[in-house]
Amino acid sequence: MAELQNEAATIVLLGSFNPRIFQPFWFAAQDLIRSDEAEKADIKLIHSDIAMFSIGWAQLQVSSDRFAISTIKDHILIRDLVVGTFRVLEHTPVRALGMNRELHYALASQAQWHSLGDQLAPKEIWRQVLTPNYRPGMKALVIEGQRPGSSAVTFNVKVEPSRQVQNGVYFQTNEHHQASQVDSSEELSKLVDVLETEWLKVQQYSQTLAEHVLRAAKSE
Amino acid sequence: MYEPLSDDVLGDRFIDPSVRPGDDESPSSETRENAGSQTWVKISDIVKTHITAPFDPAPLVQLQSDLHHRTLNTWECVVMTAPDGSGDFDASLHDLSDPGFVDEMGTFNVCAVPAPDRDLIRVGNVFYFFTGSTIDKFGTIEHVWRLRFRRLPRWSRTDLTRVDAEANDLVEMLGEYRGETDSAAER
Numbered sequence: 517m518a519e520l521q522n523e524a525a526t527i528v529l530l531g532s533f534n535p536r537i538f539q540p541f542w543f544a545a546q547d548l549i550r551s552d553e554a555e556k557a558d559i560k561l562i563h564s565d566i567a568m569f570s571i572g573w574a575q576l577q578v579s580s581d582r583f584a585i586s587t588i589k590d591h592i593l594i595r596d597l598v599v600g601t602f603r604v605l606e607h608t609p610v611r612a613l614g615m616n617r618e619l620h621y622a623l624a625s626q627a628q629w630h631s632l633g634d635q636l637a638p639k640e641i642w643r644q645v646l647t648p649n650y651r652p653g654m655k656a657l658v659i660e661g662q663r664p665g666s667s668a669v670t671f672n673v674k675v676e677p678s679r680q681v682q683n684g685v686y687f688q689t690n691e692h693h694q695a696s697q698v699d700s701s702e703e704l705s706k707l708v709d710v711l712e713t714e715w716l717k718v719q720q721y722s723q724t725l726a727e728h729v730l731r732a733a734k735s736e
Numbered sequence: 737m738y739e740p741l742s743d744d745v746l747g748d749r750f751i752d753p754s755v756r757p758g759d760d761e762s763p764s765s766e767t768r769e770n771a772g773s774q775t776w777v778k779i780s781d782i783v784k785t786h787i788t789a790p791f792d793p794a795p796l797v798q799l800q801s802d803l804h805h806r807t808l809n810t811w812e813c814v815v816m817t818a819p820d821g822s823g824d825f826d827a828s829l830h831d832l833s834d835p836g837f838v839d840e841m842g843t844f845n846v847c848a849v850p851a852p853d854r855d856l857i858r859v860g861n862v863f864y865f866f867t868g869s870t871i872d873k874f875g876t877i878e879h880v881w882r883l884r885f886r887r888l889p890r891w892s893r894t895d896l897t898r899v900d901a902e903a904n905d906l907v908e909m910l911g912e913y914r915g916e917t918d919s920a921a922e923r
Contacts, residue, residue: 520806521804546889550850550853550887551852588805589807590807590882590884592812596887599888600888600889716832
């Protein structure tokens with residue numbers, strides 16, 4: 517049985533941002549985080565080109581074209597923070613929203629680990645053309661599709677060997693939503709609404725999908 | 737499967753391609769250790785990052801720590817009563833992990849609420865109640881729970897305009913409905 521060992525969730529917005537705004541005390545002033553969290557924030561860099569800091573339960577990085585917030589704890593909190601942030605900054609030009617999840621599963625044995633790689637990416641074709649004494653191996657697999665019932669452009673899944681877990685498999689999922697017009701606060705509002713209503717569904721679906729792949733591959 | 741050679745967002749990583757999984761003394765083991773201590777990427781890595789929509793899933797932040805957090809259940813709770821003399825207050829609990837469950841009621845005490853959130857214990861306000869566990873690097877499991885109030889901004893001008901429009905629609909609809917009822921009453 518594959519066991520979930522480690523996970524993270526990230527929200528990414530692509531658009532045009534002013535990194536200088538995104539400081540812990542700005543978030544506290546908007547009452548989006550607690551003032552004690554702002555005081556204790558671990559600030560890596562606040563610059564006109566990039567802002568990077570951590571508030572314990574979330575890490576935030578903002579550059580001129582990308583806003584990214586990640587958490588390894590309670591996923592719903594970063595959703596609220598992003599929803600709140602862009603309800604305040606309602607005229608920010610945003611062109612895309614990505615709802616992402618990362619999952620590291622430990623497999624029971626190295627044999628299972630190889631078996632999964634062989635089932636996801638059969639090696640027969642490769643053995644015919646690659647040096648026979650170097651066993652070909654799967655480095656990464658990217659699948660693009662759609663989540664049932666979603667209005668997203670795509671749902672992307674990346675599978676790799678885990679760098680964090682022994683005999684581990686890493687899943688990275690991304691649901692990508694695109695704005696139809698960039699410079700429209702109405703479009704930003706729509707993306708924020710999507711985030712608010714779909715975030716938990718995407719998180720749950722990502723885990724269900726990963727565990728389906730692990731189960732299906734194991735049973736073959 | 738073998739270890740990945742590089743990560744397109746976090747920048748170049750050297751891993752000896754001759755190393756196979758399971759070789760404990762391998763450079764890849766060392767790389768994992770290094771990765772374990774890395775919590776932030778170098779600025780130069782970020783600067784050279786190119787965003788390739790529509791597939792742009794990778795966070796810039798590599799999230800790792802000695803503690804692994806696992807949230808087992810999350811409830812969205814709404815304060816139903818103000819705290820009484822003993823500090824108890826009632827809340828409705830909606831299970832976000834399984835929305836199929838029927839909402840429940842629970843009693844909390846202000847002591848369970850972090851001090852900076854206590855001003856928010858007001859009827860109608862929303863908080864989250866998390867249960868889960870943390871596992872340290874020695875494998876010790878500690879069961880934990882957390883409570884945190886939801887913080888959303890004050891109403892923006894756009895929100896007010898939108899709500900105003902929705903309210904007008906509602907008033908019109910109710911007006912039509914009342915008109916129909918009145919007509920029916922006359923008949």
